[in-house]
Amino acid sequence: MRVMLADDAILFREGLARILTEMGFDVTGRCGDGDTLVRMVHGDPPDVAVLDLRMPPGFADEGIEAARAVRAAAPSVGLMVLSQYVEVHHALRLMTDFDGGVGYLLKDRVSDLHVFGAELRKVAAGGTVIDPDLVVRLVARRREDDPLGRLTERERAVLALMARGHSNTAIATDLYLAVKTVEAHVTSIFAKLDLAPGEREHRRVLAVLRFLRA
Known part of the structure; x- marks a missing residue:
């Protein structure tokens, strides 16, 4: 399976690239910002793109904006967005703005390599992956708002x-x-x-x- 990575934290990005390669994934591109990722996808679409939520220049929601541009350029590309913290409003945007083939995980989840690899494949196949901590937050919010x-x-x-x-x-x-x-x-x-x-x-x-x- 072909994967592209976008994360401005070079140690995390290169470490993840090495781990995925050892797991049998073909890492065809890596970069530190969303614009570069979109250009790479235009040239050679992967099966799934792994993006940091907060990237240059604003460190806000660049990952979601890049995901939207990737999906527009290559509708079949799976999108896995990683975040340092659970940010419910961004996660909800991701889940509601895209029709399948998306995931939202905390970066800590990457440490469970077997599970992370399976989740990447699920997203690439059109499925949806949601971080367990996000599910807990959403259930709590629903109880509060209902x-x-x-x-x-x-x-x-x-x-x-x-x-x-x-x-x-x-x-x-x-x-x-x-x-x-x-x-x-x-x-x-x-x-x-x-x-x-x-x-x-x-x-x-x-x-x-x-x-x-x-």
């Missing part, structure tokens, strides 16, 4: 029965609660889902819709 995550288990049970069309009285019967307790739960659900006071039945419908879309 209003349903604010509900207690009891409130979720009440909302689930609301979604089945149960009245407060029917919910009270099913959950062995007093009607007043159910009403208190319903009021709490409205507040946690940021449903402003208004016609009660209208808020009930909106709460159910949010539950069904989750």
Whole structure:
């Protein structure tokens, strides 16, 4: 498999090139910035390009911009972006802007050579690779941003029965609660889902819709 590398840290770049060569990869080009990588890809597209996220001149998101240019020049090239830290917003751009054949890994993952080699092949074949630390961050962010995550288990049970069309009285019967307790739960659900006071039945419908879309 043919690989090109772009990383301004020369020790990391040359070390990775040597390791990949020893693993049986054909390293056909290496450079320290995105523009040079794009020119190399134009001349002789590899199977996969490995790019640092932050490269000259701005050390911001040059890796993603270079990845976009590489994909425009050679749509079949896999793109593996490496980063020193988990940067969720950049990773999300990568995963949403490209249709497969992409990966986002922390540089520390490269130390597991067997796994890294398999992930490069996966990306080259059109698959997607996401760093485990990024998955943890995304799950945590979703929990924080999801209003349903604010509900207690009891409130979720009440909302689930609301979604089945149960009245407060029917919910009270099913959950062995007093009607007043159910009403208190319903009021709490409205507040946690940021449903402003208004016609009660209208808020009930909106709460159910949010539950069904989750």
